[in-house]
Amino acid sequence: MQIPAPFDYVRATTVDNALELLTRHGPDSRIIAGGHSLLPMMKLRLARPEWLIDINDLYELDYILRDGGELRVGALTRHTTLLEADEIAELFPIVRDAEQVIADPVVRNRGTIGGSLCQADPAEDLSTVCHVLGAVAVVRGPAGERTLTMPEFHRGPYQTAVGQDELLCEVRFPIRPRTGSAYEKVERRAGDWAVGAAGAAVTLAEDGSIADAAVGLTALGLDQTVAGVAGLLRGKHPSEELFADAGRLAAEASDPVADQRGPVDYKRHLADELTRRVLRRACARAAQTAAQTQEG
Amino acid sequence: MQISMTVNGNEVSSEIEPRVLLVHYIREVLGLTGTHWGCDTSNCGTCVVLMDGQPVKSCTVLAAMAAGHDIRTVEGLATGATLDPVQQGFMEEHGLQCGFCTPGMMLTARALLDKNPHPDAGEIRQAISGQICRCTGYATIVRSVQWAAAHPAAVAGAGLEGAAEVLDGTDTVVEDVATETDDAEVKA
Incomplete structure (x- = not known):
């Protein structure tokens, strides 16, 4: 039976609250969204956080919004939502192509774009999609908000520029004609x-x-x-x-x-x-x- | 920690360790052993339950994360003695042999039919593609879901009559031979 090691659990109520909790509990805390990468790693003791900060109640991070020349996608948007969004398929058919083959339909009900990008698994599909589309990651921390291009955000296998006290909040895709x-x-x-x-x-x-x-x-x-x-x-x-x-x-x-x-x-x-x-x-x-x- | 959620329409509340997975909470704390526990790695799909109507793999959801949500397990499919059309379909079309994958398969099928009442065989196969069956080769599962789609209204008492038929055996065997050709059509 695979069970994670003991930890404490807290639910964030807002983005600010999540950032406060990250600061309060320090390096031994981890954000959990869909959990389909982190929980398997915790079962195998490849990750052993003492605090899990659950951001699944942050509905403010679950959106797809066209804003001028950009499509803004909240970090908590589920794979299923990305797959089914006609606006995304029309503007960025690569996203639907990829989402059809990311994990399986049941896992896609839980997994999120933010979780996928932050996990940065070398076999993870959305990192490639975001690189190719020239997406920008919006990261928030105690010092405020910063935007990172994908080469700045994605530092290598399992490595991103997101600091321990920061949260990836949004991914912006530039809309290009033709x-x-x-x-x-x-x-x-x-x-x-x-x-x-x-x-x-x-x-x-x-x-x-x-x-x-x-x-x-x-x-x-x-x-x-x-x-x-x-x-x-x-x-x-x-x-x-x-x-x-x-x-x-x-x-x-x-x-x-x-x-x-x-x-x-x-x-x-x-x-x-x-x-x-x-x-x-x-x-x-x-x-x-x-x-x-x-x-x- | 204290958690509360709705399971099959009933409010439940328990004191648990945060590391308890939803599958173990359902089976061991609530005693609802219809939800099966399989691979532990979100691959096999036998632990699928519905969370707010959507299928999720309960081995990879913490019970704490399910708090405040609406959970439906295989025990919540039938209404009294009336089987859900999906359950009836699995009986009619021999959708199971050993039965290990069945609870997860049926809940995914229920969610699919709630969203898309008339799925084609490809859509059914896609929906269950995160779940493994080692007995049926999936063909009879697809037919079971198609049966449920064609019989959306559960018939009172139908479950009990159906059960008698399966126990009797002879009719079922004949039916299986008859449906071999259907399988070829589905593949074509």
């Missing part, structure tokens, strides 16, 4: 961690050439986006040859480790093949969006 995005994952069975996955976002210029692009990898040994992809694709028209070049670049940038999910050369192959697929789909979606904009 842009498409996509995500694809290979997993051994439903609900498993990724063998490998890739995400892409592409913005097209008026003439149909690529104005900007980003590719990210999940579980393939690369925390940031693939360097050089934008430089390679910019100014060129989408083509299979171009996607193949980007695929090679992604495979070279990847640094996978062999494990029970596959050997290194297979995972490198996935970095290549999945990059081609997501770029192909992102370009098609961007073209569709651009056509709709022109009609509109």
Whole structure:
């Protein structure tokens, strides 16, 4: 029977209250939201907080809000909500692509975007999605609020810039016209961690050439986006040859480790093949969006 | 710590350690052993209960986190002697063999039908994809949920009649052979 070691439990009533509790209980306290990463780690004694601060009552952090050129998503927004939100699927189809393959439907009822990003598991999908979309993390602490780009926020496997006394409150996604995005994952069975996955976002210029692009990898040994992809694709028209070049670049940038999910050369192959697929789909979606904009 | 919640419509209140998981609270403190305890790692889904109407894996929710919420377990599906259509469907379509995964499967099915009264086979498979059955190959579970979708109104006393049929056995076997072709259609 797997049971966590003893701890004390307190429910935060507001964001300010959560911050006070973090300050009061110090380094031995941890925030719990969905709990589907933290509780398994506590059962295995990989995490052993003395205080759990439950933020599930902070409904003020559960929202999806379009605000000018940004979509603002509260950190306590559940995976199921993200998956089902039509506005997100329309603006950022990569999010629905990813959410369909994050864990399983029952786990998605509990897990949150904030929890996923703060866990920063190398096989976690939303970190890649946020990198590719150029999202910004809004973090609050005793000293006030700060906004971090994903490269600033996400420092590596299981590491973020969120301080012990801080709370990730919001993720902001910039809304870009003529842009498409996509995500694809290979997993051994439903609900498993990724063998490998890739995400892409592409913005097209008026003439149909690529104005900007980003590719990210999940579980393939690369925390940031693939360097050089934008430089390679910019100014060129989408083509299979171009996607193949980007695929090679992604495979070279990847640094996978062999494990029970596959050997290194297979995972490198996935970095290549999945990059081609997501770029192909992102370009098609961007073209569709651009056509709709022109009609509109 | 003191916690209170609603379980199958009843207010319950207990003094517990914060580290008690919801599955153990339900089984050991409340004595409702219909909720099964399986893998401990939120993979198998036999511990699924409904929390405010949504399926959750109760091995990965603290009882303390469920305080103040509305919990429904498999014991809360039937109304007296009247089975929920999902339970009736699992009987009609042989949705279980050993029965270990069944409580979780039925609660996920109930939540699915509450949200989407006419799911297709793919939607049913998607809904139960976080739950493992090692007996049925899932085909009869899908058919059970489809049966429930086609018979949304529970019939008073139907559960008891159905139980007699299953115990009798012969009819059920014939039905199983007859439904083999349906399975092929579902896959196609």
